[in-house]
Amino acid sequence: MRPFIAPSVLAADFANLQRDVEMINESEASFIHVDVMDGVFVPNISMGMPIVEAIHRYAKKPLDVHLMIVDPDRYLVRFKDCGAAHITVHYEACNHLHRTLAEIKRLECKAGVALNPHTPVEFLTDIIQDVDLVCIMSVNPGFGGQKFIEHSYKKIERLKKLIVETGSSTQIEVDGGVSLENAPLLLQSGADILVAGNFIFTSKNPIETVNKLKNIA
């Protein structure tokens, strides 16, 4: 199966965001990945609702919104209203993950859970059937352009096993340091969705780079 590609606009040119969103529209990308950082959960501040809403205005692909924020429950409705199709919260940021996922689904969004590199996939054992997508962070969240953590392959394999064993339809997303070099092994390990920021936006021809990732198999 060909992977779903989700270019991360964190690496886009924010002064030319419309141009970069339209570039993604023209590519074979499936989603537009939007990283929201609050400066508390992660040591960086990226963008908030007005930018997400502006991206949505030009996007022809569903928005895959990754909330790197504490207490995400406070903002789920707001991000839905800004155009999110997927809302991913961090396992480490939720006190009542089951309730948070139910609320995301009530809003008719796909419900995602992201795991920091130190969080074992086994922590999702009792909730995996309620999760539409698990985002394996293959870098420490907060910044684009970091080095891929090699241990991520093993985590993806263990997560895939958990999904198969429980008969869940959960998709596996990988986020951080993804490139044409590690994509084949990521797919072989069980990944369904590849998020890539710098690898796409710093390439000479971003549309071609998205399409190469898409057709890697």
Ligand SMILES: O=C(CO)[C@H](O)[C@H](O)COP(=O)(O)O
């Ligand atoms: O979630 C993120 C950072 O927290 C970014 O989506 C991720 O790092 C992608 O950027 P790059 O491909 O440049 O590593």
